[in-house]
Amino acid sequence: MKFFSLLLMLVSLSAFSQELPEPRVNSLAEQRSSVEALLSKRSYSLEEHRTIKDYFKELESLVDDLENFSRYRRRFFRFTRDFGVEEFCRSTYLEEALWLRLQENCTQNGFFLCSESVRAYPALKGRIEAIADTDLRPEFGTSEFCR
Amino acid sequence: MKTLFLLLILSLSLSTYSQTKETKEIDLSQVVKKVSTEDYNVYQSALRVYQAKESITVARMNLLPKLRVWNLASAAFAIFTGGPTGAAGGALNLVEDIAPFLIPANWFRVSEAQILYKADVEGYRALWGNEVLTAKSIYFHLLLDSSLLEHIKKNKTELEEIYRIVKVRETFGGSPQKVSIDIQQRLLALDEDARSLEVLINEEQSLLAFMMGHPVGTRLRAKPIELPDYDSLSVLDYEDFEFRAIDTSPEIKQFDYLVEAADYVRREVKYSFLGASSLSRGLTGGVFDSLPVQSGLGFGTGASLRIVRAQKEILRVQRDAVAETVRRHLKLLVDNYNLDVGNYHNYKRRVALAKNSLQNLYKRIRFGEEVTSLELIEASRNHIDADTALNAVMYRFLSSEDKLSRMIFHGDYEKHHEAVERLQKGRP
Numbered sequence: 054m055k056f057f058s059l060l061l062m063l064v065s066l067s068a069f070s071q072e073l074p075e076p077r078v079n080s081l082a083e084q085r086s087s088v089e090a091l092l093s094k095r096s097y098s099l100e101e102h103r104t105i106k107d108y109f110k111e112l113e114s115l116v117d118d119l120e121n122f123s124r125y126r127r128r129f130f131r132f133t134r135d136f137g138v139e140e141f142c143r144s145t146y147l148e149e150a151l152w153l154r155l156q157e158n159c160t161q162n163g164f165f166l167c168s169e170s171v172r173a174y175p176a177l178k179g180r181i182e183a184i185a186d187t188d189l190r191p192e193f194g195t196s197e198f199c200r
Numbered sequence: 201m202k203t204l205f206l207l208l209i210l211s212l213s214l215s216t217y218s219q220t221k222e223t224k225e226i227d228l229s230q231v232v233k234k235v236s237t238e239d240y241n242v243y244q245s246a247l248r249v250y251q252a253k254e255s256i257t258v259a260r261m262n263l264l265p266k267l268r269v270w271n272l273a274s275a276a277f278a279i280f281t282g283g284p285t286g287a288a289g290g291a292l293n294l295v296e297d298i299a300p301f302l303i304p305a306n307w308f309r310v311s312e313a314q315i316l317y318k319a320d321v322e323g324y325r326a327l328w329g330n331e332v333l334t335a336k337s338i339y340f341h342l343l344l345d346s347s348l349l350e351h352i353k354k355n356k357t358e359l360e361e362i363y364r365i366v367k368v369r370e371t372f373g374g375s376p377q378k379v380s381i382d383i384q385q386r387l388l389a390l391d392e393d394a395r396s397l398e399v400l401i402n403e404e405q406s407l408l409a410f411m412m413g414h415p416v417g418t419r420l421r422a423k424p425i426e427l428p429d430y431d432s433l434s435v436l437d438y439e440d441f442e443f444r445a446i447d448t449s450p451e452i453k454q455f456d457y458l459v460e461a462a463d464y465v466r467r468e469v470k471y472s473f474l475g476a477s478s479l480s481r482g483l484t485g486g487v488f489d490s491l492p493v494q495s496g497l498g499f500g501t502g503a504s505l506r507i508v509r510a511q512k513e514i515l516r517v518q519r520d521a522v523a524e525t526v527r528r529h530l531k532l533l534v535d536n537y538n539l540d541v542g543n544y545h546n547y548k549r550r551v552a553l554a555k556n557s558l559q560n561l562y563k564r565i566r567f568g569e570e571v572t573s574l575e576l577i578e579a580s581r582n583h584i585d586a587d588t589a590l591n592a593v594m595y596r597f598l599s600s601e602d603k604l605s606r607m608i609f610h611g612d613y614e615k616h617h618e619a620v621e622r623l624q625k626g627r628p
Contacts, residue, residue, distance in 0.1 A: 102443035162433060164610055166444045 074125075074132040077115065082144040084108035089147070092154050096161070105155070106168035109177075112145070113170055116180045130186045138192040142199035146178065149200065223419040228339060231412065232612045235335045236328065238413025245327045252313070252320035255482045259313040262479055263301040305477035305493075308464040315464070316484045319457035323484065325616050326450040332613065333606045335411045337599055342404045342422045344595035348588060349397045355584045356390045359383060362580060365565060366573045379573035386577070427594060428601070431545075435538040436604075438531050444608040445530045446523055455519035458487060462512035469493050469504045487515070526607070533604050540597040547590040554583040 088108045091101050119126045133141050147155070152174055159167035178200075182193040193199045236242060300306050363383045370380055409418045446452060465488045468477065476493055491511055492504045558579040564571050605611040 096437070096440050097443070098439070099443050102447075106447070161440055162436060164436075164441070164444075164604065164608060166440050166608070168444075168447055169609075 074129045075136075078132070078136070078141065078145055081108070081111055081115070084111055085145055085147055088155070089151060092151055092158065095158055097158070097167070102167060106170060108147075109168060109170035109174060112177055113173065116177050116184075119181065119184055126184065130189060134186075134189065138189055139196045139198055142193075142196055146198055147174070148198070222417075223421055224414065225421045225423060226408075226412070227423040228336065228425055228612075231335050231339050231408070232332055232615060234412035235332050236615065236618075239331050239335075239411050240413075242324075242328050242331050245324045249317070249320045249324045252317040252482050252484065255480070256310070256313040256317055259306070259310040259479055263306055263310065265298050265300070303475040303477065304471040305468045305475060306479065308468045308471075309477045309479045309481070312461050312464045312481055312485060312488075313479075315457050315461040316482055319454045319461070319484050320482075322450040322454040322457065326454070328616060329450070329606050329609065329613055331411065333602065335408060336602050336612070338404050338408045338411070339422055340595050340598050340602070342401060342408065342420075343424060344591065345397050345401050345404065346422070347591055347595075349394060349401065351584075351587060351591065352390055352394045352397065355580070355587075356387060356394075358583075359387055359390065359580060362573075362576050363387065365576070369573065379577070383573075383577060386581075425598075427598070430541070430594070430597070433541050433544075435541055436534050438534045441530055441534060441604070441608060442527065445526055448609045449523070449526050449607075451522050452519060452526065454484075455515055455522060458484070459512060459515045459519065461485070461488070462508065462515060465491060465493070466505060466508045466512070469501065469508055472501065472504075487511070530604075530607055533600060533607065537597070537600045537604060540593055540600060543593060544597070547586070547593050550586040551583075551590050554579070554586040558583045 084104075085108055087104050091097065091105065094101070097105065119129060152171075155167070155171060159165055159171060165172070182190060182199070185193050363380060366380050366383060405420045406416070408422075409416075409420055412420075414420070469491075472494055481488055488511065491508055492500065494500055494504060561571050561576055561579050565576075602611075606613050609616060
């Protein structure tokens with residue numbers, strides 16, 4: 054019986070840690086900073102390409118979770134409301150001008166050389182806006198950092 | 201009546217003839233589109249993906265109870281008569297039918313089916329990319345060979361003019377008889393080249409028509425394409441392409457999925473004491489079919505687990521080998537691309553020099569200066585060779601560029617999303 058309770062506790066703890074939005078947002082913010090640090094370069098090494106991919110893939114995985122798990126979505130947007138939509142975008146989103154520069158750096162002789170997820174970025178932002186709570190949606194659409 | 205019948209047959213065969221000799225004008229975008237939907241290999245692969253997708257439903261639905269009348273009857277018999285396995289044995293035999301979800305192997309098969317479906321989608325993407333690459337390559341060759349044919353015809357006219365000049369000289373004793381014979385031989389060789397090219401063009405048209413799903417005999421006229429601005433191109437660096445080539449390679453991804461599926465096969469073996477699954481893993485899952493997954497806990501379970509582990513390692517090694525092959529191909533492609541970019545200016549300069557030299561000779565002839573016939577023939581040959589080489593390098597460059605695009609799924613190859621989306625929506 055004790056073993057069963059312990060197991061149940063472990064399972065619920067792991068589920069809880071997975072669903073905490075704050076660490077995820079912090080991690081995304083760190084990854085975004087790493088990508089920003091690479092923007093001054095014109096071409097990237099394998100490792101740098103992976104850093105870029107990791108950021109966009111993490112954002113994509115967040116959007117997938119938001120779309121697929123309603124409980125997580127509710128918790129996440131509650132956190133975003135407290136955190137501030139603009140602040141959320143400022144810390145986790147790559148500014149449009151910087152994203153355009155990244156696209157430029159990723160293109161050589163007309164070939165696109167970075168991860169495919171880089172190009173899906175505007176669509177990802179659109180998906181977040183589309184699933185955001187109704188009261189948050191206008192802010193996602195108008196805020197300087199969210200666009 | 202007989203006459204009417206004969207007339208009918210005649211008109212039918214005439215209409216068939218006119219159909220088979222139909223000429224269609226095509227462009228490159230039509231080639232990509234048609235190959236995606238009409239090519240036999242692509243369609244077969246699409247159907248395999250469809251089967252893999254349906255296999256997920258089969259695996260999932262097989263977790264629900266099913267009815268097997270004879271199994272039910274024999275179990276009932278065992279329960280009531282205490283048969284060879286006894287009443288409990290009879291009831292347990294029914295678990296597989298009444299509660300298949302109690303057998304963990306069936307759950308693992310669902311996960312395997314989901315992963316193997318993704319592997320099949322990658323397989324489809326690779327095949328689709330290869331077929332589009334082949335079709336586009338044929339299209340480029342068709343254009344190159346057609347332009348060479350035009351070139352040969354033009355050069356033949358040029359050589360005929362030289363022949364006339366030489367003939368006049370021979371008549372007035374200004375040139376030895378041998379020269380006109382040389383030119384005639386050259387003219388005959390050009391005729392042979394032209395005929396060979398016509399046959400080659402027909403073959404290319406036929407193959408392209410086949411890949412685009414057109415009936416036999418359809419003649420295709422390829423619209424010219426806009427050639428890149430070769431002067432603005434710079435050499436490429438292999439390192440810049442390495443990430444993208446590995447990241448987008450469907451061949452590597454397919455192995456990644458198989459390695460992932462191997463974990464579920466291992467779990468199947470581990471929990472085999474609760475029963476084995478009889479569900480098929482499909483075509484791609486065939487790599488796991490020969491692995492010994494025994495029903496029930498026996499002394500062989502440990503060895504079975506080691507075999508599955510070794511199979512996973514084999515898949516990992518195969519994945520690494522594929523990744524190395526991709527790298528090797530990429531290196532070769534980038535080298536060829538750079539070679540053509542570097543040589544392009546040389547070829548262009550050679551054409552200009554050869555043309556200039558030939559025009560100077562003509563000018564000298566017009567002014568009545570002494571020009572030997574051999575000099576004239578040599579200059580004309582140099583011009584033809586330089587022009588042909590430039591043409592060839594321009595199209596070879598297009599081909600190298602397209603192979604690079606296929607490798608990193610760029611340009612036309614980005615349309616694989618549309619092809620895969622069509623698959624995911626349902627039956628292709």
